[in-house]
Amino acid sequence: MGAGKSTVGQVVAERLGRDFVDVDREVERDVGKPIAELFQERGESEFRSHEERKTIAALQQPGPAVIALGGGAVETPAIRAALRERAFSVLLDVDPETAWSRSSGSGRPLARDEADFHALHERRRALYDEVADARADDADDVVLAAGGVHVRGGSLELVGSLTPGDGRVALVSDPHVAGIHGADAQVALGERLVSVHEVPQGEEAKTVAVVARLWSELRLARDATLLALGGGCTTDVSGFAAATYLRGIDWVAVPTTLIGQVDAAIGGKTAIDLPAGKNLVGAFHWPARVVVDPRLLDTLPDRELKEGMAEVTKTGLLAGEPLWELPLPELVRRSAAFKTALCLRDPYDRAERAFLNLGHTFAHALEAAAGYEGVTHGAAVGLGLLAALRLSGRPTDVVEEVLAPKRVHVDRERAWVSLLRDKKSWAGEVRIVLLGDAGPSVEARPEREIRAALDELIAD
Numbered sequence: 001m002g003a004g005k006s007t008v009g010q011v012v013a014e015r016l017g018r019d020f021v022d023v024d025r026e027v028e029r030d031v032g033k034p035i036a037e038l039f040q041e042r043g044e045s046e047f048r049s050h051e052e053r054k055t056i057a058a059l060q061q062p063g064p065a066v067i068a069l070g071g072g073a074v075e076t077p078a079i080r081a082a083l084r085e086r087a088f089s090v091l092l093d094v095d096p097e098t099a100w101s102r103s104s105g106s107g108r109p110l111a112r113d114e115a116d117f118h119a120l121h122e123r124r125r126a127l128y129d130e131v132a133d134a135r136a137d138d139a140d141d142v143v144l145a146a147g148g149v150h151v152r153g154g155s156l157e158l159v160g161s162l163t164p165g166d167g168r169v170a171l172v173s174d175p176h177v178a179g180i181h182g183a184d185a186q187v188a189l190g191e192r193l194v195s196v197h198e199v200p201q202g203e204e205a206k207t208v209a210v211v212a213r214l215w216s217e218l219r220l221a222r223d224a225t226l227l228a229l230g231g232g233c234t235t236d237v238s239g240f241a242a243a244t245y246l247r248g249i250d251w252v253a254v255p256t257t258l259i260g261q262v263d264a265a266i267g268g269k270t271a272i273d274l275p276a277g278k279n280l281v282g283a284f285h286w287p288a289r290v291v292v293d294p295r296l297l298d299t300l301p302d303r304e305l306k307e308g309m310a311e312v313t314k315t316g317l318l319a320g321e322p323l324w325e326l327p328l329p330e331l332v333r334r335s336a337a338f339k340t341a342l343c344l345r346d347p348y349d350r351a352e353r354a355f356l357n358l359g360h361t362f363a364h365a366l367e368a369a370a371g372y373e374g375v376t377h378g379a380a381v382g383l384g385l386l387a388a389l390r391l392s393g394r395p396t397d398v399v400e401e402v403l404a405p406k407r408v409h410v411d412r413e414r415a416w417v418s419l420l421r422d423k424k425s426w427a428g429e430v431r432i433v434l435l436g437d438a439g440p441s442v443e444a445r446p447e448r449e450i451r452a453a454l455d456e457l458i459a460d
């Protein structure tokens, strides 16, 4: 009671594109009167039986939904059983004083006397603990929990207990990351760790040859877990190995770069490269858990942090909030939650997930025109965001301030050809992500406008 379930639940439902059911409101609609009146006229037990019926009906509906339970619902055994079977339950934690100050005077029948209120809270606490699959303080936390993304400083030390199941674990990382964080991960995995594997540092990890070597090195049963510790290259290739080995085993991502923590490790896209282009082979294979420990970024070189800030800036623009201004741990949590929500909404990248490509049509064209050398992805995204904002008729000062993008020396024709190959023009128009007042959308724009925006990013 007073934790904010109705408010947070509504926000989470909107962000995930799911129905929202507020059980208390449903009961009120059913009986045609406020709960306080129902309590007064028919007593608590009458209310509880309405609550049980409505809650179980909500839990039985076929599609996924966000359901705000009544504060006392967990006291009904049938509801607890239904929750265990049908729900991922998130406890919206609130201290008793805050709960009382929000609930008292609200007319709620069980929030009239402070001592009774606290005694009730105490009595229910054990039941909340019993049903909770995760705990949350706000909507971002709920989204992260729903996506299996655990964000907290110091979580590498707990990675053993954060890795679901009790099967064996194989650890994959690049030699550089293994040298910095490998020992801590090994200690944390303890006896579950059965083998340690290395993939090359950087994009060289994302090849068929590296996956083939992982396939042949792994000696795992179906219930085992592959744990990838490293940047986006390590998690991309390891996730793909996990998606294919024994037709798919569980995997856990422990991202160690900013790109990994806010982007690459989230959303279940795994991939390797082909000579013809990046990420051309892969699978959707959602990690059983993503363990994000922002403290691991302490050892990350500035240039890698800057690469990640390009994605953070993109995310902040999409979210309409200056996420880039937040301190690192909070910036990671909020950005990771934004991506998680979009991916839960559109896991197979058929709709809204495309918004994550803001600026990327231009970025990919510039990177390709540079032959993937000399122009980093982050630098190209900074430029791409400029182009996307200009085409959206929006100011670009934020991107200039945070990322200070510099025009690149690449061949204009080559960049344009790459963009068209990537995007396929339709009737002289190219579809790109733009940012409007109501948020992002995918829009068709005439080729000449796109080309002019691209040209502006290229130095003479």
Ligand SMILES: NC(=O)c1ccc[n+]([C@@H]2O[C@H](COP(=O)([O-])OP(=O)(O)OC[C@H]3O[C@@H](n4cnc5c(N)ncnc54)[C@H](O)[C@@H]3O)[C@@H](O)[C@H]2O)c1
Pocket: 174, 176, 177, 180, 201, 202, 203, 206, 230, 231, 232, 233, 234, 235, 236, 256, 257, 258, 259, 260, 263, 264, 265, 266, 267, 269, 270, 271, 278, 279, 296, 297, 298, 299, 300, 301, 304, 307
């Ligand atoms: N799957 C997705 O949805 C998705 C999304 C975005 C990007 N990606 C992919 O991610 C890749 C880029 O990710 P990246 O930049 O993290 O790559 P990366 O794995 O190459 O890491 C970058 C470098 O940082 C080093 N490093 C990693 N963690 C460190 C730490 N804590 N301290 C010091 N050094 C550390 C690595 O050894 C490496 O040299 C690209 O291949 C891209 O395609 C995938």
Ligand SMILES: [Zn+2]
Pocket: 311, 360, 377, 381
């Ligand atoms: Zn990107």
